[in-house]
Amino acid sequence: MNKDLTEGNPQKVLCAFCLPMFGSIVFQQLYNIADSLTAGKFIGENALAAVGNSYNITLIFIAFAFGCNIGCSVIVSQLFGARDYQNMKGAVNTTLTASLVLCAVLMILGLLSCDRLLIFMKTQPEILADSSLYLRIYIWGLPFLLFYNIATGIFSALGDSRTPFCFLAISSTANIAVDILFVKFFSMGVAGVAWATFLCQGISCILSLLLVLRRLSKIKAEGPTPLFSWPLFLRIAAIAIPSILQQSFISVGNVMIQGCINSFGISVAAGYSAAVKLNNLVITSFTTIGNGISNFSAQNLGAHKYSRIQEGTRAGLKLVWILCVPFCLAYLFLGKYLLLLFLNQDSAAALSSGQQFLRILSPFYFVISAKLVADGVLRGTSAMTRFMIATFTDLILRVILAFAFSGLTGSAAGIWFAWPVGWSIAAALSLRFMKNNKVTAKA
Numbered sequence: 001m002n003k004d005l006t007e008g009n010p011q012k013v014l015c016a017f018c019l020p021m022f023g024s025i026v027f028q029q030l031y032n033i034a035d036s037l038t039a040g041k042f043i044g045e046n047a048l049a050a051v052g053n054s055y056n057i058t059l060i061f062i063a064f065a066f067g068c069n070i071g072c073s074v075i076v077s078q079l080f081g082a083r084d085y086q087n088m089k090g091a092v093n094t095t096l097t098a099s100l101v102l103c104a105v106l107m108i109l110g111l112l113s114c115d116r117l118l119i120f121m122k123t124q125p126e127i128l129a130d131s132s133l134y135l136r137i138y139i140w141g142l143p144f145l146l147f148y149n150i151a152t153g154i155f156s157a158l159g160d161s162r163t164p165f166c167f168l169a170i171s172s173t174a175n176i177a178v179d180i181l182f183v184k185f186f187s188m189g190v191a192g193v194a195w196a197t198f199l200c201q202g203i204s205c206i207l208s209l210l211l212v213l214r215r216l217s218k219i220k221a222e223g224p225t226p227l228f229s230w231p232l233f234l235r236i237a238a239i240a241i242p243s244i245l246q247q248s249f250i251s252v253g254n255v256m257i258q259g260c261i262n263s264f265g266i267s268v269a270a271g272y273s274a275a276v277k278l279n280n281l282v283i284t285s286f287t288t289i290g291n292g293i294s295n296f297s298a299q300n301l302g303a304h305k306y307s308r309i310q311e312g313t314r315a316g317l318k319l320v321w322i323l324c325v326p327f328c329l330a331y332l333f334l335g336k337y338l339l340l341l342f343l344n345q346d347s348a349a350a351l352s353s354g355q356q357f358l359r360i361l362s363p364f365y366f367v368i369s370a371k372l373v374a375d376g377v378l379r380g381t382s383a384m385t386r387f388m389i390a391t392f393t394d395l396i397l398r399v400i401l402a403f404a405f406s407g408l409t410g411s412a413a414g415i416w417f418a419w420p421v422g423w424s425i426a427a428a429l430s431l432r433f434m435k436n437n438k439v440t441a442k443a
Contacts, residue, residue: 005159005296006081006303010311015319018292020161022285022323027168033277033341034172035193038179040342045270045350047190048342050130052273053262056254057117058138063247064106065149068099070291071240073153074380075232077295080157081302086221090229095150095236097228103146110139121255122262124269130190137194141201148205151212156295163211171204242384246391253399257415260402264412271353272412274342275335279361282327286320286369290376297380313377313434320369331362357416364420371427374434386433394426 005013036055040048072095079088114135123131152164175196182192226232261272293316300308330338335358336351343350371390378387398418405414 005077005299006305006308010296010308011315011318014292014296014312014315017159017161017296018289018316018319020165021156021288021292023165023169026281026285027165027172033281034176034179035197036273036277036342038176038183039190039193040270040274041344042180042183043189045343045347046127046266047130047193048273049124049266049270050127050190051134051193052269052276053118053121053123053127053258054131054135054138055273055276056121056251056258057114057135059251059254060248061106061110061139061142061145063251064102064244065146066247067240067244068095068102068146069149069153070243070294070379071095071236071238072150073157073291074239074294074298074382075236076154076157077298077380078302080159081299085219086223086225087229087232089216089219089221089225091232091236092154092216093225093227094229094232096147098233098236099146099150103143106146107139107142110142111136114139117255121259124262124266127266134190134194137191137198141198144198144202144205147209148201151205151208154212154216155208156291157298158215159295159299160215161292164208167204167208171200175200239379239382239384242388243379246388249392249395253395256399257402257418260406260415261412265349267347267349268353268412270343270347271339271350271355272357274339274350275354275357277342278331278335278338278358282362282365283368283372285323286365286372289316289320289323290372290379292316293373293376294380297377301381309377309381313373316373316376317370320373321366324365324369328362328365331358335359353412356413360413360416361419364423367420367427368423371423371430374427374430377434378430378437381437383433383437386437387430390426390429390433393429394422397425398422 005017007013035051036048039051072091075091076088079085079091115132118128118131118135152167155161155164178196178200179193182188182196186192188195258269262269293312296312296316297309300306300312335355339351339354339358343354371394375387375390378384398421401418401421402415405417406412408414
């Protein structure tokens with residue numbers, strides 16, 4: 001069901017809109033968590049390290065999917081808020097057409113370069129073959145990843161966060177079952193983990209696309225809808241490209257950091273692989289709520305209701321800080337038991353490394369969540385230059401400090417401390433930029 005985010009109490013409207021999005025991303029992360037859980041429990045520590053190693057490269061592809069999602073979502077939100085349904089449909093068509101070309105390019109480049117990237121990351125010889133196999137199957141599923149994210153972006157732009165939640169809840173649960181079926185009962189190894197994700201995400205993508213196109217067909221527009229529009233493409237690209245660059249550079253930075261982590265051995269790499277899945281569950285959840293705030297801000301920008309953007313921002317901060325509390329407490333005090341979902345009890349070094357990572361990062365979730373809310377407002381109001389400055393500051397600092405701190409301490413703990421420093425400085429920048437945003441200043 002489509003929902004107008006420009007009416008009603010901003011706090012209630014935003015919470016009702018964002019909470020299903022939060023649930024959706026929890027289930028989205030179950031895809032990756034299920035892969036690592038199955039690999040670690042039913043195959044072994046090397047398989048867990050192989051899947052985790054490949055994951056940092058898959059984040060590069062996820063960056064493009066995220067960029068297409070947010071670029072389409074913000075512009076469609078603005079046009080929906082302005083009741084310009086003809087151009088709104090044109091923006092959807094333009095995104096789908098451009099994404100076909102992008103997907104083909106990504107698949108070709110990915111298949112040609114994946115082994116080189118794995119070697120660049122100093123992947124240990126004993127997990128190189130499994131990492132490469134997992135990654136290649138993942139790349140063949142890129143069309144499903146890309147177009148599923150576009151479909152969810154359109155749903156969100158129309159104010160519907162419940163439909164994507166239902167799709168993800170079903171497909172993620174199915175993915176766990178198929179993971180176990182392929183690995184434990186069919187003995188397919190790491191390939192079974194990858195094919196399970198391919199299958200479940202493919203079905204989810206096709207169904208969500210069919211439903212979103214049906215939903216759009218019921219919205220009446222004046223005049224013909226263009227299949228592709230250069231002016232709309234440029235508007236979408238102005239949002240999508242900075243978002244893609246943001247996520248891509250973060251992913252490239254993670255690849256570089258992974259190389260540093262790999263130099264400390266497979267046990268540290270396995271512990272990090274498990275812990276970073278738990279960490280990414282939190283960060284991606286906050287990012288998704290930030291995306292919801294982008295949609296909220298964009299619709300109200302289109303409707304010229306600037307004061308609602310400020311009210312929505314305050315409501316968004318309250319929401320993410322409430323969510324920070326259970327995550328922080330769980331990772332500080334129950335980290336070992338959560339890591340045992342991925343690792344066996346006898347993986348003592350991996351468990352210790354993972355616990356250390358979670359204990360250092362989790363208190364700073366309050367900081368990074370505030371940054372991601374501010375980023376959501378900046379994206380929704382098209383303040384992309386400032387958004388990029390804050391994001392790249394975080395990335396550059398984390399990469400440089402990871403190598404510097406690990407060199408100084410001679411341990412992986414030095415790498416973990418790079419996250420809080422980068423987050424804190426970038427959060428200060430994002431919040432400053434949001435405060436000085438010309439759009440919210442009109443309120």
